[in-house]
Amino acid sequence: MLELATVGLALAWGYARLPAPLVERWFSAGVYPAVQRAVTPISNLVPFAVLDLLVLAAVAAMLTVIVRGVRAARRTHRIAPLLQAARQLVVALACGYLVFLALWGFNYRRVAMTDRLLVEREAPSSEAVVRLGLEAAARMNALHAEAHRAGWQGDEWRDEELRRAFAGVQRLLSDAPLAEPGRLKRTLFGSYFRWASVDGMVNPFGLEVLANPDLLPFERPFVAAHEWSHLAGYADEAEANFVGWLTCIRAHVPAQYSGWLYLFWQVNNEVDGEGRARLAQAMEPGPRADIDAIVARLRRGELPWLRNAGWNVYDTYLRANRVEQGVRSYGAVVTLILRARFEDGWTPVRRGAALGGSASP
Template identity: 25%
Template sequence: MKRKYILPLLLLVQIVFLKIIAFFPETVERLYSNGLYVWISRCSRTVLGSIPFSVGDVIYGIIITYGVVWFYKNRKMPWKEKLWKTLSFISVAYFIFHFLWAFNYYRVPLFEKMQIQREYSDADLIAFTEKLIVKTNTIHQAITKDRTQKVINPYTQDSIFKLTQNGFDKLAQQYPIFQYSVPSQKKSLISLPLTYMGFGGYLNPFTNEAQVNDKLPMYGFPNVVCHEMAHQIGFGSESECNFIGFMACMKNDNLYFQYAALTSALRYCMSNIGMKNEKEFNRLKVKINPGILENYKESERFWEQYDTVIDKAFHAFYDQYLKSNQQEDGIDSYSKFVDLLVNYYENKEIQ
């Protein structure tokens, strides 16, 4: 066999292998997520966490630049030859991607580990949302002392990075599986492109850096950071990371973290209700403090500035990416964390 065919063939082998290991989540959980990955992620964050800028973004920039230059220089190369070389690169990147992080997509689902039900009724959702509104109003009032004023987060983004550890430490006392150590949170160097793509942040799977869009409205910034940190500790599902991020924020002593989590969860719940029952949505909306609604409007105005065909295209691409990685609901999987919230807090106080 010619050498140029080896790596493309291995790409096919990898795809088949992933189809097989999807049937063995307990094995992935034991050997990778709670084994090899713990060591890999700790090493990555130890080496790169103290570097003040996003190493992953720089690497992406170098690769993209090299790719453009390579295609330009080899524009006269036969297309078949170019195809085999491109597939070889993809094969290597695909292997590194899974080895360093993405096998976590195939681990045991969080609802099984925490014994949380997946189904809930409309009445369950409404009851939880009522409870969520009361809690969100209470935290909002504690911060602003005025139910009509929006929350303005006084902390810098770097301060928020440091404050996140408090919530994860307390969460880990209750659930050791959420232990987080060796911080590596960064403001993304490509925050403007991320904004146009419609993303609040992302985990770089090659460097294990939690990348956060530094242009986001600050009232919700802590929740985004905690979501990306949940990816760092080995959870691939977006719904699970929303849930873990929510709990880490709620365990935090800082009220601004709690507010960020509560407003995000409330928005998801209200959206789910609004799609099913407009009358119930309107009844619940009037119970929400006007200042909270002002924060929602602030967020809407922010994203409207960057609402172009670009974000729709990237969301369509990301939707397919998620579906190909064990998240059958695609982009809608973000809102699936409502399932976890409603059932987890069914007989518990929100705290």
């Protein structure tokens, strides 16, 4: 009976249409920040990925159930033990899904950034996209020498200026309690990240950040800020890119460089051949060498078939979590940046803030 209720509850929550403002108020700005501020500092204490332990334990438990079921079926010559094992696995899956939703997953259903901020209705022109790329190239050119002179220390979660910038951006976007930044951890699945060209991810069951071990120093601040945005409950990839970029360009020069480099990379993927040629022309040799180093890193590590398979799985996962654009939502950050209204210093304007009213949705 309890088993049936668990599975029923998982299905009900999975398919429920919840109003975004309700999810925002009760979960994303209510329960979730309290959970995140308790769990992430604990997982920050250990250098290894909690996810590794959880996966090993889950696989061991699953194998035990299956082996036990098969043995009993052979001994008794009956199918009942197999059905019993299948039932246990389904219930375990339902439990896992409920924990996922409670710890993180409901964030997929919160108020969208386009409803949170003042944004233009029309899609940007392709010329506007190229101009954003040209701005990114100009910033990289200007920042390159100083960024490389100052260097990248790693240990982003202890970087006071990056943390301060992250807090500032969160305050611009929401009245929710501030999220605790996570340590960039290595994982047993580091090779998978390398082969599939994944830069990083958040483990929703430990609210911790896992990073690709091959990231170049100047890539790390942006990847850290992107993953922290997920920890702040911005589950959508475009939104995490937006928050991550805003964070980087508000911090010290090496982080600013990382943020603009990310945006250049993203714009470069969105424009046509002619646009790409204009972007390439605008870039000086220093930043060009950094971009080439990233291309070389990806080429060295990736297994194209695994990369494609991995991104297909993630695409399915995103769509199952109501992200209709799937993995294409990464690139939607360019549209978001071009549509959002900014005040001086790339300060986005919240809806309602312009009217002097409460900015919470």
